[in-house]
Amino acid sequence: MSPSPSFFVIVALVDLVHAIPLDQKHQARQASIWNPLSPCASCFRSSWTQGPECTTNTILQSTISRVLNPPASETSTYTPTKWCTDYLRQTDWATSYATSSGVSTYTSWTITHLFVTVTDLDHPTSTMFCPIPSSGMECGWDSNTVAPIEQGEDWSIEHYYNPEECQQVCLEHKLCRAYRIDGNTQNGWSCEIFNVGLGRNASNVINPTASGSQWWDRNCLAHIPTACRQSTRTPPPISTTISDPAIVTDPTDPTATTSTPASARPTITTAPTAVPRGLSKRDAPLPPYMSDLSYFWSGMYLTPACSCLISSALPPAKSTSTRTVTSWTASTTVSTTYEDWFTVTTTPRETTVYSSIN
Template sequence: MGRRSDFLAILPLAALAASTPVDLKHQARQVFDPFNPCKSCFRSSWTQGPECTANSIIRSTLSRVTNPPASATATYTPTKWCTDFLRQTDWSTSYTTSFGVSTHTDWTITHLFITVTDTEHPTSTMYCPIPSQGMVCGVDSNTIAPIDQGEDWSIEHYYNPEECQQVCLDHPLCKAYRVDGSPQSGWNCEIFNVGLGVNASHVINPTIPGTQWWDRNCQQHIPGPCRARAVRTAAPIQIEGDVEPTAPAENPAVPTPAEPLITPEPTLVPRADIVKRSAELPDYMSDLSYFWSYVYLTPACSCLITSALPPVPSTTTSTVTRWTSSTTVSTTYEDWFRVTVTPRETTIYMSIN
């Protein structure tokens, strides 16, 4: 609420009708209810009510109003201030009509992409083998014949199954790989230049099925992107090179909303109302600006004086625009995006078993 005094204007109409006397020339002082004050009271003169002496809060507030400190008496008089505080404003509003042309904007957004190649990261290679006839996938045997099976000793051995197959595919002579171990104990990877043979005929004492020996084109250990490619493509692709820049894409135009309706010319009906004026509190009563104290100033002042200054008239004018026609302006907006591409190369290997 602060220092505003216009709370008298927000009383519900039903309460106004119940509390407003028919005779507006001489209003009786309102029945004490600071939280639902009478909107039209105090227009001429009134008599003091019994609460002026019976209500302790009103008596306390009235004492603050009528007992200013010596420093305030030069510019403040209680009766004069209350007379102005209870003064009301009679105001009315009339309406006029202006005419104009409404403008509607039809707009489109075009998305444009700038592709930048990231050259700071080296190109990686991923091998996607294609299944071959006669390959054997999953054999167990604890016996290795390094010379007969052509073991390649040039690699490190600490690769998991997926990495081990990629190492085999990266060596053109590799036909099979063997891997055993676990994530907890560690992995051991070996690659061989001789395949497993029909029904694992090149493996000593084979047990089928198993989890150690695999021909290079088996599908159990291929990377995830290779599996996705197998689903997307029916025919094998030899080489996929660097990613090409994305071509600019354009969104369809945003649907155009319906044109505005013509506003009919309003009927000029003046609005009349009454609002109690806002009066600044003296500095020494600034603590009463808090709502629960402020609402008691109105009944307190009505206990001090029996009439307020005459209402002040006030007239305002509100303009309503009437659109006689409309026009459309088309605008295109460009929305730019920067796309960074890191080249990746995927090689599809045909079987060489």
């Protein structure tokens, strides 16, 4: 909010003409302002004398010729000496201050978190198989030879499954009686399923070696899912349904409020020290035909050129500016509440675990 000023203190302006020492009011031009790279700002406050460079310096004479010889199209609105008198005119500037007092307003904001629960029903039901162990099953054999034709390999599956996945693929296929896994391939695990079982002592496997990790009958328990790990003495039921809901914390209080403190209270301010008054040459516009001299490096000879054509400029002009400094005498706080909504998604999942038939 913008406070209403209760009082103003105006800093009086000082006439800078009288602030310049008398011995600086009239200076020899050639000793003070001839250096075009560093022109003297206070040398044009009164009158001056022309220096010898006005007739001896080639570059300066060229600029003087530009100023004195405008094209015919410019003569109706442009007079060289009149323009130089305005171009070399000084500007005195000063800053005054107005001090106001008021009450500052601060906002204390609070965020309220709101939760809404959405149920995702698109997740598909997954199926897992629990094999029933049999007395004649053969588990854990190796072989350095695979004969797909004799052993009835089923080519309908992709080969890149880990051991747990490979057994589930075998159990999904009613004709599958054995599976083989190999973890030493370039692409990781390799899985193969066969419609011919291992036979007693792996008699259907070529060159079998006991206590291996490649060949398994479909009902072996080495790679069964965790949900199937029940007592092997009692076969698992024909079908079991287990619930596996997503774990979501459903807050009893639908809102949770978090407050953020307001900014620190300000200290009472006072009016700063006045900006020092300054002096600068006015930037009078160039005639259109000299617009190419608007840049410093191309027009830095304009100031000494004009000082060669006239001996005094227009009296300095005054320029003032006012700044307001606010002194806060008190403060007030306004509370604002924002709502921040969150969506919590629950995904109910049911995994049906079946028992396979040996």
